[in-house]
Amino acid sequence: MHRKPVLAANWKLNHTPNDARAFLQRFLAQVPKLNERTLVFFPSALTVGTVIEGLKDRPEIWVGVQNVHGEAQGAFTGENSVLMARDIGARVVLVGHSERRHVFGESDAHTTKKMALVAQARLTPMLCVGETLEEREAGRTGEVVERQLAAGLAGLEDGQVAGIMLAYEPVWAIGTGRTATPADASEIHGVLRRALVSRVGDKAAAGIPILYGGSVNRGNASQLLAAPDVDGLLVGGASLDADSWASIVRA
Numbered sequence: 196m197h198r199k200p201v202l203a204a205n206w207k208l209n210h211t212p213n214d215a216r217a218f219l220q221r222f223l224a225q226v227p228k229l230n231e232r233t234l235v236f237f238p239s240a241l242t243v244g245t246v247i248e249g250l251k252d253r254p255e256i257w258v259g260v261q262n263v264h265g266e267a268q269g270a271f272t273g274e275n276s277v278l279m280a281r282d283i284g285a286r287v288v289l290v291g292h293s294e295r296r297h298v299f300g301e302s303d304a305h306t307t308k309k310m311a312l313v314a315q316a317r318l319t320p321m322l323c324v325g326e327t328l329e330e331r332e333a334g335r336t337g338e339v340v341e342r343q344l345a346a347g348l349a350g351l352e353d354g355q356v357a358g359i360m361l362a363y364e365p366v367w368a369i370g371t372g373r374t375a376t377p378a379d380a381s382e383i384h385g386v387l388r389r390a391l392v393s394r395v396g397d398k399a400a401a402g403i404p405i406l407y408g409g410s411v412n413r414g415n416a417s418q419l420l421a422a423p424d425v426d427g428l429l430v431g432g433a434s435l436d437a438d439s440w441a442s443i444v445r446a
């Protein structure tokens with residue numbers, strides 16, 4: 196099955212609303228409507244509204260949020276909700292990003308809860324999985340990503356699983372300048388694809404895009420995207436500059 200490549204920019208804690216306006220002006224001038232790819236921006240929560248406003252004439256480009264709380268509402272000072280994400284016009288939610296897991300201590304149990312909540316809100320969850328360097332060197336990559344995937348899917352019905360997106364982001368490759376080789380990425384994407392098949396069957400699994408993330412840049416994007424079973428890219432640092440991101444999305 197042909198999956199439309201998904202090119203996603205994770206701005207992390209960068210770009211104020213003013214920065215985002217300037218970025219979009221420069222980026223959109225270089226990127227005409229791309230029918231053959233899905234573009235997604237993940238700005239920080241306080242910049243999401245500005246990006247959605249800036250893309251009102253480009254509805255084919257999706258906007259997502261980087262994180263939501265595990266409850267939809269209540270006494271949770273400082274958190275963001277799926278209900279607010281949906282209301283503002285976001286379509287995708289990152290769940291279990293490496294920095295959420297390793298900097299903010301999110302567990303598999305958190306991802307189980309968040310994935311279910313995001314799917315119930317009829318937003319697209321993008322589950323992130325990936326091993327640390329220590330786990331990789333111990334030969335545990337497959338086991339770790341399968342465990343993270345199983346936890347992410349544990350609260351979903353099969354029909355909801357079919358609507359997710361998945362991102363493989365090895366922790367050792369994020370922000371380090373060290374990228375997985377296309378062959379390494381293909382191998383782990385294959386592991387994830389087989390796990391999806393055993394959960395929901397061939398047909399539903401075939402529609403789920405699996406993105407690679409970790410030190411993607413203009414120089415390596417095309418090669419990674421061409422690797423078997425790599426259906427898209429989730430890009431941090433190289434998505435912050437409008438020219439760099441424009442050249443990657445046209446790769």
Ligand code: 13P
Nearest residue numbers: 205369370409410431432
């Ligand atoms: P870098 O592209 O900066 O390595 O970040 C990857 C990432 O974490 C995207 O979610």
